[in-house]
Amino acid sequence: MARFAIGDRVRISDREEARHHRVPAYVKGHEGVVERICAAQGQPETLALGEDGEPIQTVYRIHIPQTRLWPGYEGPNGDSLEIEIFEHWLESARC
Amino acid sequence: MTDEHHSHKHPLQTDHPEPSSHHELMGIALNDLLVSKGIYDNAEMNAMIESIENIEPNTHGARVVARAWVDPEYKAFLLKDGMSAVESLGLDPGYAVLTAVENTPEVHNLVVCTLCSCYPRFLLGRPPVWYKSKAYRSRVVREPRAVLREFGTEIPTGVEVRVHDSTAELRYIVIPMRPAETEGMSESELASLVSRDSMIGTALAGRP
Structure with a gap:
């Protein structure tokens, strides 16, 4: 079951992770909106160690305005970044 | 390239440049291990490389x-x-x-x-x-x-x-x-x- 729905505001966790993971530093701690639900996939942190990746995580595409990611962004306000984030790296941003 | 390197077989393509960095050597070593463990063999590796090299953006x-x-x-x-x-x-x-x-x-x-x-x-x-x-x-x-x-x-x-x-x-x-x-x-x-x-x-x- 997907914890978040399309349109939900979410925050990408800014925790540190020593194992292989697929969350680049530049998006950690940023807020965005769920643009779509992409897939359900195993966790890279344990798959990379030859384990089973369980529990499987919903993968979301998160829409983030560029002007929020980069102070002094050169382009117009509408420009955006979309990135796939596994559910265990997302927190609700509604509270 | 040292003689030591040539003393063992590795599945480099014949036109592959000699490895020039630590990471390339690591890649070759890993490949050798996978082959020696029987995960795949050289023929399968070469067939995969060949099939990817034959994919042309304009035909696919x-x-x-x-x-x-x-x-x-x-x-x-x-x-x-x-x-x-x-x-x-x-x-x-x-x-x-x-x-x-x-x-x-x-x-x-x-x-x-x-x-x-x-x-x-x-x-x-x-x-x-x-x-x-x-x-x-x-x-x-x-x-x-x-x-x-x-x-x-x-x-x-x-x-x-x-x-x-x-x-x-x-x-x-x-x-x-x-x-x-x-x-x-x-x-x-x-x-x-x-x-x-x-x-x-x-x-x-x-x-x-």
């Missing part, structure tokens, strides 16, 4: 785009379920979830993999060297318009530039906008306008 990806241009139902199918849509043309979609994103008068899409070099090889063949470079990967997420200008691609300010950072088991193909004055063209003529770069998003489709 461009066919998909041209079909989407001429057939709105196919385009809807491609946007909804990229893998099945690609398979329906008799092409191999690969193992990762294939996602097509469509350029429109409002949105220009651009693809990068900042963490490594994820790329839809089954549709576009081997990625260009710049796609894997640190410069492209680090710059295109923070100054996409400047990078696009270096490719000769100017996107008007009123159009949203949307960068897709491909971080999971998904692969992206951009459906570029169909150029003007192509109404009478056949599907294969249209496919010839679809460059590799236009399916990454660093270029627009060619003009007839």
Whole structure:
């Protein structure tokens, strides 16, 4: 079951992770909106160690305005970044 | 190159340059281990390399785009379920979830993999060297318009530039906008306008 729905505001966790993971530093701690639900996939942190990746995580595409990611962004306000984030790296941003 | 290195067999292609860095040697060592453990053999490795080298963007990806241009139902199918849509043309979609994103008068899409070099090889063949470079990967997420200008691609300010950072088991193909004055063209003529770069998003489709 997907914890978040399309349109939900979410925050990408800014925790540190020593194992292989697929969350680049530049998006950690940023807020965005769920643009779509992409897939359900195993966790890279344990798959990379030859384990089973369980529990499987919903993968979301998160829409983030560029002007929020980069102070002094050169382009117009509408420009955006979309990135796939596994559910265990997302927190609700509604509270 | 030392004699020691040549004293064992490794499955380098005959035209492969000699390894020049620690990481290349590590890659060869890992490959040797996988072969010696029987995970795969040299013949399988070479067959896979050969099949990827034979994929031409204009025979695979461009066919998909041209079909989407001429057939709105196919385009809807491609946007909804990229893998099945690609398979329906008799092409191999690969193992990762294939996602097509469509350029429109409002949105220009651009693809990068900042963490490594994820790329839809089954549709576009081997990625260009710049796609894997640190410069492209680090710059295109923070100054996409400047990078696009270096490719000769100017996107008007009123159009949203949307960068897709491909971080999971998904692969992206951009459906570029169909150029003007192509109404009478056949599907294969249209496919010839679809460059590799236009399916990454660093270029627009060619003009007839």
